[in-house]
Structure formats: C-alpha cells, structure tokens
Amino acid sequence: MTNSTATQVLRETAPVGTAIELVVMDMAGTTVSDDGLVIEAFDAAATAVGLAEFGADREDARRYVLETMGQSKIEVFRALFGAEDRAQAANRAFEAAYDARIAGGVTSVPGAGDAIAQLREAGVAVVLTTGFSPATQNRILDALGWHTIANAYLAPGDGIRGRPYPDLVLAAALRSQVSDIAAVAVVGDTSSDIRSGLRAGASIVAGVLTGAHRAETLTSAGATHVLNSVADLPDIFLP
Structure with a gap:
C-alpha cells in the first residue's frame, strides 16, 4: 500500500x-x-485445525488476522480458536507453512x-x-x-x-x-x-x-x- x-x-x-x-x-x-505470506500461512493453519475452508467463519477469521497484524501469532490463535491445544496446533501449522515459503518469498x-x-x-x-x-x-x-x-x-x-x-x-x-x-x-x-x-x-x-x-x-x-x-x-x- x-x-x-x-x-x-x-x-x-x-x-x-x-x-x-x-x-x-x-x-x-x-x-x-x-507478499501476502501471512494470509497464506494462516489459511494453512486454519485448515489444519478444522476451520471450514469457505464461509463466514473463515472470512471472519481472515478479517481478524488482518486487524491484528503485528501481534504475537500464538495470541491471535488463542483468541480465534480458544482451546490452548488447538491454538498451539494452529501456531505450529502456521509457522511450518510460513517457513516453507520464506525462501524466495x-x-x-x-x-x-x-x-x-x-x-x-x-x-x-x-x-x-x-x-x-x-x-x-x-x-x-x-x-x-x-x-x-x-x-x-x-x-x-x-x-x-x-x-x-x-x-x-x-x-x-x-x-x-x-x-x-x-x-x-x-x-x-x-x-x-x-x-x-x-x-x-x-x-x-x-x-x-x-x-x-x-x-x-x-x-x-x-x-x-x-x-x-x-x-x-x-x-x-x-x-
């Protein structure tokens, strides 16, 4: 922008x-x-913890991720997914997806x-x-x-x-x-x-x-x- x-x-x-x-x-x-890797990695994380790939819940979650850009990612996932084990799983999936895209990205x-x-x-x-x-x-x-x-x-x-x-x-x-x-x-x-x-x-x-x-x-x-x-x-x- x-x-x-x-x-x-x-x-x-x-x-x-x-x-x-x-x-x-x-x-x-x-x-x-x-170049948008955060949203790509978030989508991978959300799918990994069972959030529907389409629909209002996914769009609301994407919107929240954009609004809270800059914050600690584990805190964002705690707010989105509640249960600590689910938040930790989402965070691991996010980091794996982001890390895989870093080279050249x-x-x-x-x-x-x-x-x-x-x-x-x-x-x-x-x-x-x-x-x-x-x-x-x-x-x-x-x-x-x-x-x-x-x-x-x-x-x-x-x-x-x-x-x-x-x-x-x-x-x-x-x-x-x-x-x-x-x-x-x-x-x-x-x-x-x-x-x-x-x-x-x-x-x-x-x-x-x-x-x-x-x-x-x-x-x-x-x-x-x-x-x-x-x-x-x-x-x-x-x-």
Missing part, C-alpha cells in the same frame, strides 16, 4: 533537546516484504537496508522486532542475510509479550541502555506497532504504508507520523 502524500506529522514528537538513541523497527510489512523493503545503515552510522542503535517466533525470525534473517544488519533482534518469548504490549520496545530500550525512553523511536506498519510504542513511552511512533494497515488506521491508533516507507524515517530526526 502506498500513498503519494508527503510524510504526515500527526502530533508533537520528541521534546526539544531529546536526541533519538534507538529505533525499534518491525520486520514484516515495515522492513521486510513477504521474502525481500527487503526498498530503502530499508540503507535506512538502517544510515541510522547506525549516525550512532543510533537499531533493534528489529517481530510478532513471529524467534525461530521464524531467524529464518527470515537467514533468507535476507541480515544477521548483522541491526544491533539486536527480538521476538515474543519467555518474559516478553508480543504487541500491542510494550515489552518488545522496553526490552530493546533496556538492551540498548538508552538514557531516556523519550530517546526511542518506533516504526511499524500496524496499529499494534503504534500502540506498543505509545504504551512504552517512545516519543516518535511512526506508521508506514508498505504493509498491513492504511493511514487512517495508523492515525487512529495514535501514530506521530505516517510515512510512505521506513526509508523516510531517518529524515525525521537525523540532522
């Missing part, structure tokens, strides 16, 4: 004198393009690598985060050759809840030893990314139009900026 409108500043951003020390970046839809968003390099050269730490499991995150990094592109990588797991909770952002801030949570910027393509950043207290919480949610959804969630792409992020706060 693209938008020809220039970067939109939607509310006051970092306080005067606050230098950004850390950027917490989402992966799928923000820095990584997967994921690419970097144009300009994402350059933006990360520009930030790091300016002394700004970059942490890449995801709603996928750590294993799936690692396979994406393998496919892109991105294991050294960022300072650190985080995914939901023991002691770290997925979005829209603030845990991923706070964990990144602690790991990066920022001086102030106001020195953190967050960027993502979903309302869950925006809510996570706001709940953590980041001063810049930018939405991008390369992924799941449109500008109206991102602004409604409270984004400080809406950008055409993560490639535009450094221009917000670098000299």
Whole structure:
C-alpha cells in the first residue's frame, strides 16, 4: 500500500533537546516484504485445525488476522480458536507453512537496508522486532542475510509479550541502555506497532504504508507520523 502524500506529522514528537538513541523497527510489512505470506500461512493453519475452508467463519477469521497484524501469532490463535491445544496446533501449522515459503518469498523493503545503515552510522542503535517466533525470525534473517544488519533482534518469548504490549520496545530500550525512553523511536506498519510504542513511552511512533494497515488506521491508533516507507524515517530526526 502506498500513498503519494508527503510524510504526515500527526502530533508533537520528541521534546526539544531529546536526541533519538534507538529505533525499534518491525520486520514484516515495515522492513521486510513477504507478499501476502501471512494470509497464506494462516489459511494453512486454519485448515489444519478444522476451520471450514469457505464461509463466514473463515472470512471472519481472515478479517481478524488482518486487524491484528503485528501481534504475537500464538495470541491471535488463542483468541480465534480458544482451546490452548488447538491454538498451539494452529501456531505450529502456521509457522511450518510460513517457513516453507520464506525462501524466495521474502525481500527487503526498498530503502530499508540503507535506512538502517544510515541510522547506525549516525550512532543510533537499531533493534528489529517481530510478532513471529524467534525461530521464524531467524529464518527470515537467514533468507535476507541480515544477521548483522541491526544491533539486536527480538521476538515474543519467555518474559516478553508480543504487541500491542510494550515489552518488545522496553526490552530493546533496556538492551540498548538508552538514557531516556523519550530517546526511542518506533516504526511499524500496524496499529499494534503504534500502540506498543505509545504504551512504552517512545516519543516518535511512526506508521508506514508498505504493509498491513492504511493511514487512517495508523492515525487512529495514535501514530506521530505516517510515512510512505521506513526509508523516510531517518529524515525525521537525523540532522
């Protein structure tokens, strides 16, 4: 999804004198393009746990998956399927289906690598985060050759809840030893990314139009900026 409108500043951003020390970046839809693999993998998972392939239940489930893009996938399946064993089975099927499609199915968003390099050269730490499991995150990094592109990588797991909770952002801030949570910027393509950043207290919480949610959804969630792409992020706060 693209938008020809220039970067939109939607509310006051970092306080005067606050230098950004850390950027917490989402992966799928923000820095990584997967060309609809999430929905394909969800359909495989839903079929694996017995959800009818056609009809209102399947369409409602697809709609929920789109609305909750960016959130921890196991939490999405718990909400959809209720019973823990069924949610876990759906999650395993989802990851197997997604992982099988990663090779040749994921690419970097144009300009994402350059933006990360520009930030790091300016002394700004970059942490890449995801709603996928750590294993799936690692396979994406393998496919892109991105294991050294960022300072650190985080995914939901023991002691770290997925979005829209603030845990991923706070964990990144602690790991990066920022001086102030106001020195953190967050960027993502979903309302869950925006809510996570706001709940953590980041001063810049930018939405991008390369992924799941449109500008109206991102602004409604409270984004400080809406950008055409993560490639535009450094221009917000670098000299």
